[in-house]
Amino acid sequence: MESTFHGVMAFALLASMLLLGSILRNRIALFRSSLAPASIIGGLLGFILLSLGLIPGFTADDFQALTFHFFTLSFMSLCLTGKSKNASLSGGSVVRGGLWLTFIWTISLGLQGVIGYLVIVGYDAVTGSDVSAWLGAIVTHGFTQGPGQALTYGGIWEQQYGIENAAQVGMIYASLGFLVAFLIGVPVAKKFIRSGLNANKASNIGEDFKSGFYKDEPAPTCGTMVSHPANLDSLGYHIGLLGIAYLITYVWLSFIQTQVEGIAFGGINLSVLFSFNMFFVHGLGVCVLMRMVIDRLGLSHRVDDETLKRITGSSVDFMVVGTLMSIQFAVLYELLTPIMLVTVVVTIATLIGCLLLGRLSGALGRERALTAFGCCCGSTGTGLLLLRMMDADFSTSVPKELAFFNLAIVFTNFHILFFFAPLVPSLGGSMYMLVFGGTALVFLAGIPLLMMRRSAAAITPSLRVKESLS
Known part of the structure; x- marks a missing residue:
């Protein structure tokens, strides 16, 4: 099982840098006054540690795939x-x-x-x-x-x-x-x-804005439960919706690539437009269609x-x-x-x-x-x-x-x-x-x-x- 941990640890490093960034924003006056987001602070910290070789076993390449997929998820x-x-x-x-x-x-x-x-x-x-x-x-x-x-x-x-x-x-x-x-x-x-x-x-x-954390009261809510936790946690349910969109996009690209392989239009190789590098574009379209179907079926209360x-x-x-x-x-x-x-x-x-x-x-x-x-x-x-x-x-x-x-x-x-x-x-x-x-x-x-x-x-x-x- 040891070989499966590298990718998971890369994600854990991203999460750790985010947490460290939020703590530094909260504790250091310069960061509070500049209002720098935790993601910027944590990312710069991670870049410095990687450049100095202080995160053994990891290089900048290990984080490119995660960046691509988080970008895709954000759009979808x-x-x-x-x-x-x-x-x-x-x-x-x-x-x-x-x-x-x-x-x-x-x-x-x-x-x-x-x-x-x-x-x-x-x-x-x-x-x-x-x-x-x-x-x-x-x-x-x-x-x-x-x-x-x-x-x-x-x-x-x-x-x-x-x-x-x-x-x-x-x-x-x-x-x-x-x-x-x-x-x-x-x-x-x-x-x-x-x-x-x-x-x-x-x-x-205000102080909440500067510190990067809310005080005990009042703090804004973070969404509404859609599914009963005894059945499925609501966060897991929504991640499942994105998972379906990801699967549909993957199947679509896998299919269409075989259909356009070797075809050129105006000297342009169509396979470039349907490569997995363009996943976010096709995923965006899939999610727009999914939302249209959800709304048309009167199921928007389920999202x-x-x-x-x-x-x-x-x-x-x-x-x-x-x-x-x-x-x-x-x-x-x-x-x-x-x-x-x-x-x-x-x-x-x-x-x-x-x-x-x-x-x-x-x-x-x-x-x-x-x-x-x-x-x-x-x-x-x-x-x-x-x-x-x-x-x-x-x-x-x-x-x-x-x-x-x-x-x-x-x-x-x-x-x-x-x-x-x-x-x-x-x-x-x-x-x-x-x-x-x-x-x-x-x-x-x-x-x-x-x-x-x-x-x-x-x-x-x-x-x-x-x-x-x-």
Whole structure:
């Protein structure tokens, strides 16, 4: 049985780093004041211990698979979760607000890729180096999309197109994205709150927030029991739902791979789009369909959304720790200068873009700007964590807008996420710029239309008031 313990101990190490991170956040004043999440603290601690060889028998490679699957679980559990019912402070139409978040994210996805590509091209021209420009382009999958997609697409680029270290560099960008999201996002949120610029005035950075733990009372509840514990524990029941989704996705991919093997469309090998590296994309679709069936059959009472949210949140925490512990110090050291150049330029461009476009979105613009920055530097979970600082009990409409955004970006970026991203190195520089840069420009050109809709939405209520008085 001894041989079965290695993978389990890797998971135990992730859990231990999370616990240590939460204790350090609670005990060290610097971490409390910075509001650094336990996952970031624990992940950095794990990275340092691995780099110094202080965790014998384990390397960064041992945590890549766990990171991939926790990322997949976070997305699948999110798609199984029903619609939010809590939103008392409205910034207008949830759809319109969600479209603002969607446009910002889509612009960021294209723009970050183009910036990363051009920075490496410029770096090579100035220094005479021979760093692959695709190692700059993958920054958008690490920043705007997160570690799962960086690992997914980077792995495909390595295996299919020979881009050395693409997956590892993507993971490094994802880790740096999480760091800058909090190093920059938290101070911006603090400034908004202290200036009274957030809509939810009940939000404040209290002692519970700083310490990372709730006091004995009052503490929020953590979901509702669906199944009787004498039959099946409710948490186990919800994990079972995700297990079914995982099995369906696995069977589907195993079947479809045999059907598309050797088939090319427009010179593109279709097997790339149906590889297990793309598991999260197909799993997302399976969970959306499962939730539709559950709702149509009137069985939504058999699914507790709060429990699924806890699974999503826990998966994100484990994913962040795993991402940081998956970094290979040798690769980071070798490519440190170009990686940091890309990170700095992309971070500045993303921050400026999110703040400007968020302000244009009208009411709750600052909440949207901060949420979008978190999403464009880490993941939806990062955006949600930053939003929680300004809207502690999620009483604004932005959380519902974020739920709409998660679905909308699949459609607005379908061509990139499902088709071009896995095939990027085969496109060539010009076509890459056309696809990614063109997508950003198209949606940037659509911003005035959203502003017109905002104006119309603001005028309509005043007309109704006039009509009621006449």
